[in-house]
Amino acid sequence: MGASETPEWARLNREHWDEKVPVHVASEFYDLAPLRAGEGRLYPVEEAELPHIAPEGWQGKRVLHLQCHFGADTLVLAQRGAEVVGLDFSMPAVKQARALADELGLADRSRFVCADLYDARHALPQPESFDVVYTTWGTIGWLPDIAEWARIIAWFLKPGGRMYFADGHPAAFVFDDPRPGAPTADLDGGPARFPTARFSYFEAQPLDLDEGADYADPDAELANSRTVEWMHPLGQTLTALIDAGLSIDFVHEHDAVPWQMFSVLEPRGDGLWGWPATPWLPLGVSLGATRREH
Numbered sequence: 001m002g003a004s005e006t007p008e009w010a011r012l013n014r015e016h017w018d019e020k021v022p023v024h025v026a027s028e029f030y031d032l033a034p035l036r037a038g039e040g041r042l043y044p045v046e047e048a049e050l051p052h053i054a055p056e057g058w059q060g061k062r063v064l065h066l067q068c069h070f071g072a073d074t075l076v077l078a079q080r081g082a083e084v085v086g087l088d089f090s091m092p093a094v095k096q097a098r099a100l101a102d103e104l105g106l107a108d109r110s111r112f113v114c115a116d117l118y119d120a121r122h123a124l125p126q127p128e129s130f131d132v133v134y135t136t137w138g139t140i141g142w143l144p145d146i147a148e149w150a151r152i153i154a155w156f157l158k159p160g161g162r163m164y165f166a167d168g169h170p171a172a173f174v175f176d177d178p179r180p181g182a183p184t185a186d187l188d189g190g191p192a193r194f195p196t197a198r199f200s201y202f203e204a205q206p207l208d209l210d211e212g213a214d215y216a217d218p219d220a221e222l223a224n225s226r227t228v229e230w231m232h233p234l235g236q237t238l239t240a241l242i243d244a245g246l247s248i249d250f251v252h253e254h255d256a257v258p259w260q261m262f263s264v265l266e267p268r269g270d271g272l273w274g275w276p277a278t279p280w281l282p283l284g285v286s287l288g289a290t291r292r293e294h
């Protein structure tokens with residue numbers, strides 16, 4: 001995608017993410033202390049599941065991290081011995097990732113590339129060159145074409161290579177916090193501001209949103225607040241991966257996610273936010289898949 005033909009959704013979303021980078025780097029949400037101490041950690045969801053993706057460990061594994069943001073998770077995998085390539089369309093994010101890699105002494109096994117996901121084949125022109133494609137928490141909602149996303153993943157994976165995905169559950173994205181004045185719902189433990197339906201699960205049109213709040217810093221008010229996002233039903237995502245040449249190894253639904261998706265959620269003390277009592281809806285979903293042999 002050349003600059004002259006950048007569609008409006010990509011421009012709006014990139015300006016939004018460019019502005020978020022310094023906010024996130026300065027936030028407590030992205031706590032870089034463990035990474036700086038040489039002991040970077042991922043969320044409990046990934047820590048529990050990644051042994052299935054790399055059973056022999058990360059040493060020497062070639063990992064492509066799509067939509068890597070400013071590289072914190074990418075560099076956790078590098079710290080464990082992987083050779084990582086992070087790709088993101090935000091230049092401030094990529095510059096920050098490179099600076100972090102230098103600071104951590106991981107520049108020799110990490111590379112950060114600035115490109116739109118849909119230009120990834122041009123930005124990194126080596127097909128079948130990765131053992132693992134990794135992409136987590138806040139990724140496909142920014143992408144219009146899930147079939148092409150899946151084909152790009154398949155294109156980069158060696159036959160037998162694995163992909164790992166974790167994100168908000170599409171059923172949870174139907175909901176949002178109730179508008180001011182909306183009635184409360186009775187949950188276990190009393191009335192609470194239970195999320196109300198906002199979007200159709202099957203919405204195929206882009207969602208034009210205008211929200212200045214930021215999940216990592218409740219005090220931040222973003223100037224570049226307009227974004228364009230997409231709903232992706234779970235069946236479509238799974239089928240896109242199968243059609244692209246991957247076999248699904250597992251699909252796990254989770255009752256907790258790494259950010260306060262709804263105001264009623266409570267911190268669990270392990271970095272995840274969950275329901276106050278009964279887990280009403282799946283909040284997150286994760287999957288592992290393997291690129292089929294030719």
Ligand SMILES: C[S@@+](CC[C@H](N)C(=O)[O-])C[C@H]1O[C@@H](n2cnc3c(N)ncnc32)[C@H](O)[C@@H]1O
Pocket residue numbers: 010013017018067068069070071072073087088089090093115116117118136137138139142143
């Ligand atoms: C929520 S973040 C990814 C989360 C990551 N797990 C983290 O917290 O570090 C989403 C990332 O997707 C990137 N992004 C959004 N749309 C993109 C696109 N079309 N191509 C490449 N990167 C994109 C943004 O720049 C942002 O860094």
